[in-house]
Amino acid sequence: MATRKNRWLLAAGLTVLAVIAGTGAWLITKALPAHEQYSSTHTANAAAGTLLRVDTRGGVTLHAGHDSKVYVKATGDYAETPPKVSVKSSDETTTVTGSCGDDCSLNLDITLPAALATEVSSGPGQITGSGLTGRLALTTDAGAIDLTGPRGPLVLHTSSGQIDVKDARAAAFEARTEQGEVRATFATAPATTDVTTGQGGVDLTLPPHAGYSIQAQSKTGTPHITLPWKRDGAHTVTVHTNQGGVEIH
Incomplete structure (x- = not known):
């Protein structure tokens, strides 16, 4: 004791x-080091524009606007060097760039003309969009892509993250993930649907009576297809996944 x-x-x-x-x-x-808050706003006239190009290192949110301008609200924080954001229009292209150091975060909230074609390239960060009718080509190194109600052709790529598309009326749909699921529902049938995943399931919901030609492969199971299809269907659906289930209905 x-x-x-x-x-x-x-x-x-x-x-x-x-x-x-x-x-x-x-x-x-x-x-x-203590973090400081960052906030800035920018506006560009896209009246003669046919393309919005966004290159940044953080998250991006896209909204459909009601005029011909592009509005950007940038928010984030930093330890030493604040983020840098630039918005400018030249010829037919409006370009938004955002850069950020190691101990820094940056998110861009962008309102744009609904029909303006848009290309986004982001590093780590989620890309979301709603109500857009123009062509969308969206790429993120690490983050999800989430779209609601898109009406233009879609090209969506992410290295790590889920792709989720709801109520689409896209004439063409392309989705690529290395790690992550692809889920998409369509209000109208795309002429071409092309989906590839490394590790991640695929779930596609399409209008049932458009006439489809379907090729689906999964190395880890048999695709489950309940959608009517035939070899010479006018709308082609191609799905490949190395590891993940496939549902087409």
């Missing part, structure tokens, strides 16, 4: 350790 002296020494030792641990945590916190 511990003596009173031993118990006192143990309590004193625990107190010293607690003080040391608290001091260490305080020193680490003090060593970390």
Whole structure:
């Protein structure tokens, strides 16, 4: 049984350790630079434009606007160097660029003419969009792509993240993921549907009586197809996945 002296020494030792641990945590916190909030707004006239090009290192949200201008609201935070955002129009293209250092975050909220064709290239960050009728070519290195109600041709690529498209009326649909599922529902049948995943399932919901030619392959199971199809269907559906289930209905 511990003596009173031993118990006192143990309590004193625990107190010293607690003080040391608290001091260490305080020193680490003090060593970390404080983050500042970042916010900026930008506007460009896209009245004569046919293309919006976005190149950034963060998340992007796209909204359909009601005039011919492109509005950009940039938000984020930083430790030392603030993000840099540029918006300008030249000839028929409006270009939005956003850059950010290592200890920094940046998100772009963009309102644009609904029919303006749009190309987005982002690093780590999700891309979302709603109510857009122009062609969309969206690429992200690490993040999901989520679209609601698109009406133009779609080319969607992500290295790591899910692709989710709802109520589409796209004439053509292309989706590529290395790691992530592809889920899409269509209000009208695309002329071509082309989906490829490395690791991730595919779930496509299409109007049932448009007339389809379907080629679907999965290395880990048999595709489940309930959609009526025939070899010479006017609308082609091609699906390939290395690892994941396939549902076409």
